[in-house]
Amino acid sequence: MSSIKPWTKSVSRSAALAVLAAVSMAGVAQAQVATTQSPASQASAAALAPPKLIVTIVVDQFSANLFDQYRGRFSGGLRRMADQGLVSINGYQSHGLTETCPGHSTILTGMHPVETGIPANDWIDAKTGKEVYCLASTRNHLAHGRDDTDNGPVGTEQLQATTVGDWLKAVSPQSKVFGVSGKDRGAINLAGHQGQAFWFTDGFGLTTYVEPGQTAEGRLAPVAGFNRAFNAWLAANPVTWDYRNGECRALAGDWTIRGQTFHSQLPPARLAFDNTPLLDEQTLKAAEYLLDTQKLGQGAATDMLGVSLSATDRIGHAYGTQGPEMCEQMHRLDAALGDFLDKLAQAPGGALVVLTADHGGSDFVERLHAHGYPHARRLDTDAIQSVNTALKTRFNLPVDPLQAGGSGLMVADAEHKSLPDPLRTQIAEAAVEMLRQLPDVAFAETRDRLLAEPIPDSRQPEMMTLRERMRLSTVAERSPDIQFALAQNVNGGGRVGGTIGGHGTPFEFDRRVPIIFWWPGAHGEERFLPIRTVDIAPTLAHLIGVPAPQVEGRCIDLNGFAVADCPATAQTPAR
Numbered sequence: 001m002s003s004i005k006p007w008t009k010s011v012s013r014s015a016a017l018a019v020l021a022a023v024s025m026a027g028v029a030q031a032q033v034a035t036t037q038s039p040a041s042q043a044s045a046a047a048l049a050p051p052k053l054i055v056t057i058v059v060d061q062f063s064a065n066l067f068d069q070y071r072g073r074f075s076g077g078l079r080r081m082a083d084q085g086l087v088s089i090n091g092y093q094s095h096g097l098t099e100t101c102p103g104h105s106t107i108l109t110g111m112h113p114v115e116t117g118i119p120a121n122d123w124i125d126a127k128t129g130k131e132v133y134c135l136a137s138t139r140n141h142l143a144h145g146r147d148d149t150d151n152g153p154v155g156t157e158q159l160q161a162t163t164v165g166d167w168l169k170a171v172s173p174q175s176k177v178f179g180v181s182g183k184d185r186g187a188i189n190l191a192g193h194q195g196q197a198f199w200f201t202d203g204f205g206l207t208t209y210v211e212p213g214q215t216a217e218g219r220l221a222p223v224a225g226f227n228r229a230f231n232a233w234l235a236a237n238p239v240t241w242d243y244r245n246g247e248c249r250a251l252a253g254d255w256t257i258r259g260q261t262f263h264s265q266l267p268p269a270r271l272a273f274d275n276t277p278l279l280d281e282q283t284l285k286a287a288e289y290l291l292d293t294q295k296l297g298q299g300a301a302t303d304m305l306g307v308s309l310s311a312t313d314r315i316g317h318a319y320g321t322q323g324p325e326m327c328e329q330m331h332r333l334d335a336a337l338g339d340f341l342d343k344l345a346q347a348p349g350g351a352l353v354v355l356t357a358d359h360g361g362s363d364f365v366e367r368l369h370a371h372g373y374p375h376a377r378r379l380d381t382d383a384i385q386s387v388n389t390a391l392k393t394r395f396n397l398p399v400d401p402l403q404a405g406g407s408g409l410m411v412a413d414a415e416h417k418s419l420p421d422p423l424r425t426q427i428a429e430a431a432v433e434m435l436r437q438l439p440d441v442a443f444a445e446t447r448d449r450l451l452a453e454p455i456p457d458s459r460q461p462e463m464m465t466l467r468e469r470m471r472l473s474t475v476a477e478r479s480p481d482i483q484f485a486l487a488q489n490v491n492g493g494g495r496v497g498g499t500i501g502g503h504g505t506p507f508e509f510d511r512r513v514p515i516i517f518w519w520p521g522a523h524g525e526e527r528f529l530p531i532r533t534v535d536i537a538p539t540l541a542h543l544i545g546v547p548a549p550q551v552e553g554r555c556i557d558l559n560g561f562a563v564a565d566c567p568a569t570a571q572t573p574a575r
């Protein structure tokens with residue numbers, strides 16, 4: 001990492017009386033719960049027993065905007081969830097640095113990145129100058145035997161919060177908890193500390209991490225059969241991606257991005273398994289394999305399965321959100337989810353699905369510009385460099401002091417190690433003043449000043465200031481010296497064949513995500529007041545009768561289930 005570089009990584013609630021009744025929660029702690037009397041209008045809809053299977057689906061980079069855009073055209077699983085489910089179109093990842101690892105960390109912990117300890121996908125260790133991956137492990141190995149692949153050895157050491165699966169297993173050790181994804185951070189954040197996480201790795205199939213005292217063979221046993229079938233399928237079926245929808249074909253076109261031509265069409269120039277709809281289709285096949293072979297939701301105990309679908313994100317980064325590639329992905333994802341819901345509808349103990357996203361996204365800036373957003377542009381890197389040059393002169397330094405790292409800027413020496421204080425603080429504060437003068441910068445503040453401020457209330461996430469959003473993404477010893485955000489629709493870097501679009505900003509298109517609860521027999525309900533991804537964990541815990549620690553999120557009444565209403569007091573942790 002040399003000096004500054006473009007950063008791309010970038011019915012109203014039933015008023016019926018609640019009648020206390022003891023409901024047997026076999027396998028979970030015996031819990032006193034209440035049944036809700038159905039109002040006359042719903043007298044025919046008998047309240048269901050709490051489901052034995054909880055499935056969390058995270059569609060990586062599935063913005064509320066993208067869901068809105070295709071909602072009327074879905075005909076498969078997303079249509080069923082949209083029509084039958086409890087739909088919150090205004091779901092929020094409340095924090096400012098809208099990346100995959102922090103976004104996934106909020107969903108089943110009920111906590112913001114400031115509390116999960118995952119501010120970004122990676123950060124710089126100020127002492128060593130080395131980059132640290134968000135789920136890096138110093139003690140584990142990768143089960144496929146190649147610690148130099150993927151993000152290196154991973155585990156849950158960096159994740160400072162526990163998940164619903166962890167709470168469940170604490171009271172119900174026989175419960176099974178799994179996570180599966182195209183990405184390690186998608187699987188691990190959903191599996192939590194006690195569950196088993198599997199993700200795809202090149203040339204192998206699904207892998208996982210191996211902790212001290214475990215064997216790779218033992219850890220991979222739950223997916224060994226899947227991997228055999230997957231590799232046979234891959235060998236027999238060359239990766240292809242062609243049009244299935246005329247409406248998508250009509251979106252094809254050529255674009256000039258930083259002097260290179262991008263042919264937005266199918267198949268794309270660089271075709272690979274993991275940037276096509278095949279990735280999600282196979283991830284869902286892996287999820288079905290785990291459902292069958294692990295008999296999830298078929299026993300007395302409640303089980304949990306997390307499924308993080310990575311293709312939407314890979315496609316958004318490589319091709320943008322408004323071309324034929326994303327159009328085909330939306331339709332293929334919708335179809336694959338339809339098959340998956342068919343499967344879940346057969347779960348003998350009932351199933352509940354919650355679908356959301358780790359963050360949103362927006363299109364690449366050249367197409368945004370052509371679509372009537374003249375301010376959409378690539379970052380003026382010269383302006384940032386001028387700040388660096390001015391700081392170097394002013395503080396009489398041998399090298400530029402600002403270096404990109406951890407989705408912000410570090411104040412560092414030539415070896416990327418943090419400069420000593422008070423010099424580091426002086427430079428950071430001077431840099432912030434200068435960065436704020438740049439038209440490409442919407443927000444800049446030092447980590448230390450943000451850390452000195454209280455953690456803001458996020459119960460009205462749409463009303464939060466940029467500063468409050470960024471505070472929720474600031475973690476001591478992990479966040480960079482300077483937290484900052486580019487102006488709306490200003491994109492750093494970009495390369496045809498690599499990443500041309502993405503996410504990561506504190507703006508609505510990156511924060512607003514759908515949150516949909518669906519279960520067989522759900523009757524369809526729309527809710528517009530914002531809820532947050534941190535509200536999912538306490539909601540699930542309440543539904544399955546698992547005691548939750550105090551978290552940022554609040555329980556949301558789903559209706560339809562024979563459980564008590566959520567506690568009336570909003571949960572706000574003491575600070």
Ligand SMILES: [Zn+2]
Nearest residue numbers: 061100313317
């Ligand atoms: Zn992404």
